[in-house]
Amino acid sequence: MAIMKEMPGCERPREKAMMFGVGSLSTRELLAVLLRNGTKGESVLEVADRLLMRTDGLKGLERISRRELCEIRGISDVKAIELLACMELNKRTLYEKAAEQDVIAQPEHLVKWLQKEIGPCVQEKFLAVYLDNSHHILSVRTMFVGTINMSHVYPRDILREALQESAVSMIIVHNHPGGSLEPGEADLQVTSLMIRSASLMGIKIDDHLIITQSSWFSFSRAGIMDELRN
Incomplete structure (x- = not known):
């Protein structure tokens, strides 16, 4: 590959971005712009x-750690942090968009954020999304990490947070690292337990979402929430 300084200006990433937009x-x-320079005998595009x-x-790239980035020749600690910071900014942008929406009527931004936040994780994570009476996000809490089953879910802890946030309703969420969207028996049991426990405190469980890196499943849209409430 040609050395960057020998390339025509319109083909160099920074100059191209200035001429035609990012x-x-x-x-x-785009990665070359962030990395800025290559190594001896190797252009930044090759890195x-x-x-x-x-x-x-x-x-x-969303799953890689700083240590793993630094194992790649040409990527220093500083460059690794800058790459990770860019990805974190992207996630926070998605979260801010989700926070402006009625996430029951328009769950797309919430789902996109969740896919970035927990979709790449190699362990299951169970989250609670607390909502106000307009279905806007009050807060999101990670309640535990690990395989979901009845022995790991403590409704009192999840609902204590709901009371502290003055939440009217909530969405429970977990990821499937293996990529399957099929609800397991444990998923159904946990959802039923949360519906019953929350109803005693006047709090509604609006939905249970299963998240993967590229897709999602809604218990509500599948009619499962209504079945479990009856």
Whole structure:
């Protein structure tokens, strides 16, 4: 590959972005802008190519740690932190968009944020999304990490947080690291337990979402919430 300074200006990532906007850049070129420079005998675009090969694309980049980034030749601690900071800003943008929405009527931004937040995780995470009477997010709490079953879910802890937030309702969420969207028996039992426990305190469980990195499943949209309430 040609050395960057020998490339025509319109082909260099930074110059190309200045001429045509960042939307004109490929993924490797965007990464090259963030990485800034390559290594001895290797252009920054080649470093970006190796990074994408190591992570198998952007989805893999969301799962990589700072230590793993630093194992890639040409990526220092500083560059690793800058890459991770960019991904974190993207997640926070999605969260802010979700916080402005009625997440029951328009769950898309919440789902996109959840897919970034817990979709890439290799362990199951159980979250509670606390809502006001307009279905706007009050807060999100990670209640536990690990395989979901009845012995791990403590409704009193989840509902204590709901009372502290003055929540009217809530959405419970967990991820399936294996990628399956099929609710298991434990998922159904936990949902039923939460519905019964919350109803005693006048709090509604609006939905239970299963999240993967690329898809999602809604108990409510599938009619399961109504079945469990009856």
